[in-house]
Amino acid sequence: MSGTKDVDWAGAADAQEKSLIKQVGGLEVEDKTDEAASAAEQSLFQKIIRKGLIESTHDLEIQRKDPKSPLFSVKSFEALNLKPQLLKGVYAMGFNAPSKIQESALPTLLADPPQNMIAQSQSGTGKTAAFVLAMLSRVDQSKNYPQVLCLSPTYELALQTGEVALKMSQFATDLSLRYAVRGEEIARGSNITDHIIIGTPGKVLDWGLKFRFFDLKKIKVFVLDEADVMIATQGHQDQSIRIQKQLSRECQILLFSATYDSTVMDFAENIVPNPVIIQLRREEETVSNISQYWVQCETPELKYTSIANIYGVITVGQAIIFCHTRKTASWLAEKLTKDGHTCALLSGELSVGDRIGVLDRFRDGKEKILITTNVLSRGIDVEQVTIVINYDLPVDHTNGKADCETYLHRIGRTGRFGKRGLAINLVDGEKSMEVLHDIESHFGKPIVKLDTEDVSEIEKLQK
Numbered sequence: 001m002s003g004t005k006d007v008d009w010a011g012a013a014d015a016q017e018k019s020l021i022k023q024v025g026g027l028e029v030e031d032k033t034d035e036a037a038s039a040a041e042q043s044l045f046q047k048i049i050r051k052g053l054i055e056s057t058h059d060l061e062i063q064r065k066d067p068k069s070p071l072f073s074v075k076s077f078e079a080l081n082l083k084p085q086l087l088k089g090v091y092a093m094g095f096n097a098p099s100k101i102q103e104s105a106l107p108t109l110l111a112d113p114p115q116n117m118i119a120q121s122q123s124g125t126g127k128t129a130a131f132v133l134a135m136l137s138r139v140d141q142s143k144n145y146p147q148v149l150c151l152s153p154t155y156e157l158a159l160q161t162g163e164v165a166l167k168m169s170q171f172a173t174d175l176s177l178r179y180a181v182r183g184e185e186i187a188r189g190s191n192i193t194d195h196i197i198i199g200t201p202g203k204v205l206d207w208g209l210k211f212r213f214f215d216l217k218k219i220k221v222f223v224l225d226e227a228d229v230m231i232a233t234q235g236h237q238d239q240s241i242r243i244q245k246q247l248s249r250e251c252q253i254l255l256f257s258a259t260y261d262s263t264v265m266d267f268a269e270n271i272v273p274n275p276v277i278i279q280l281r282r283e284e285e286t287v288s289n290i291s292q293y294w295v296q297c298e299t300p301e302l303k304y305t306s307i308a309n310i311y312g313v314i315t316v317g318q319a320i321i322f323c324h325t326r327k328t329a330s331w332l333a334e335k336l337t338k339d340g341h342t343c344a345l346l347s348g349e350l351s352v353g354d355r356i357g358v359l360d361r362f363r364d365g366k367e368k369i370l371i372t373t374n375v376l377s378r379g380i381d382v383e384q385v386t387i388v389i390n391y392d393l394p395v396d397h398t399n400g401k402a403d404c405e406t407y408l409h410r411i412g413r414t415g416r417f418g419k420r421g422l423a424i425n426l427v428d429g430e431k432s433m434e435v436l437h438d439i440e441s442h443f444g445k446p447i448v449k450l451d452t453e454d455v456s457e458i459e460k461l462q463k
């Protein structure tokens with residue numbers, strides 16, 4: 001899948017540069033965190049930057065409503081009795097064997113009589129591929145009306161799912177798909193003849209209920225994708241429920257989510273009657289292979305000096321620096337660039353396409369330092385990052401307390417795949433010292449003080 005080719009990176013950098021010059025008048029830190037990237041944008045960004053399947057060694061938890069029904073899982077796609085064209089499509093996508101969640105979900109997804117399902121596993125574990133395969137398998141091509149309906153939270157996410165469906169059905173040429181998203185129009189009084197509809201809740205409601213372009217009662221499979229993102233959008237929850245109420249009692253209802261908090265669960269149980277629930281626990285991340293340090297520096301200037309000192313002494317592969325606000329991030333990028341470092345700046349005001357462009361350049365090693373706000377702490381996977389610097393420690397913006405989960409996500413960007421990584425935290429006062437102590441006691445691993453004025457101390461970092 002592309003998404004990077006149209007990116008005008010230089011243009012984006014120029015635009016950032018201009019806004020940076022406009023914005024940055026002094027050193028005072030703007031009290032605005034970078035929350036601009038919505039849940040849907042984050043999800044899209046992660047999907048696009050992901051290079052493949054995230055393998056998990058963690059166990060699945062499966063709850064069945066019917067304890068008598070045997071639970072089985074498959075180790076191969078052949079065992080699923082798929083239509084030959086679909087099996088061919090799956091292999092053409094480079095899938096050799098089902099992923100962990102697919103092993104257990106697919107037999108249930110394809111079972112007869114159909115069963116409802118709620119499935120949760122972290123982003124990238126193969127959920128989309130699983131439900132798309134179920135969607136495609138249930139279509140009866142001899143009937144020219146919509147039989148499968150998939151709701152996505154946004155236009156872009158709907159298109160992503162559609163692309164997977166198109167690839168997987170590349171050999172099933174008589175299967176057709178239609179997007180129900182903004183910009184797609186149909187003449188009044190028409191009937192949709194495509195087998196599959198993928199769309200956003202508002203448009204689907206219009207097409208199905210208001211204009212009756214298709215019959216919701218004839219839908220055999222109803223998929224709610226990215227339920228966690230869906231409920232984060234005002235109105236989507238109600239629209240989804242209104243659609244669900246129109247479906248026949250036999251319709252198979254499937255709900256997928258990357259997270260599993262109580263709001264998602266409440267929504268899921270409200271909309272999916274009598275489901276099989278499959279959960280893949282998130283891989284525990286640890287800080288065990290990351291050396292953590294902290295540096296006392298009371299002012300932004302001193303924070304800058306300590307970064308410069310570290311760079312002056314040791315050879316750093318690639319680094320990510322996390323700031324609390326866009327303004328600080330812009331200021332730091334400008335200052336480091338002036339001092340001859342090649343830096344990239346990534347923050348929430350960039351479009352998803354521009355963010356991908358910045359990240360691609362960093363991955364290719366065109367810049368050695370990536371400065372960012374929280375936008376990036378999840379989902380990025382750059383193998384060569386050897387050092388993470390918390391220019392500002394992560395705090396929960398609602399109460400100002402240590403945000404340990406974000407800390408783990410941030411420093412988890414280094415020391416991946418068992419390699420040793422380095423995390424340096426800049427502490428600029430009592431408040432951030434408190435935050436540091438909270439993080440230290442949360443993970444139960446010491447964060448060691450580092451004097452960046454002392455060359456021999458910095459040299460030790462490399463050993």
Ligand SMILES: Nc1ncnc2c1ncn2[C@@H]1O[C@H](COP(=O)(O)OP(=O)(O)OP(=O)(O)O)[C@@H](O)[C@H]1O
Pocket residue numbers: 043046047050051052053054094095096097098099102121122123124125126127128129130257258
């Ligand atoms: N069985 C498989 N073998 C190899 N690669 C796979 C397999 N299933 C999915 N993939 C690939 O792994 C990546 C992640 O899969 P997918 O998008 O289905 O995950 P997801 O759990 O739906 O993620 P999200 O929650 O972000 O929607 C994709 O690039 C997909 O092509």
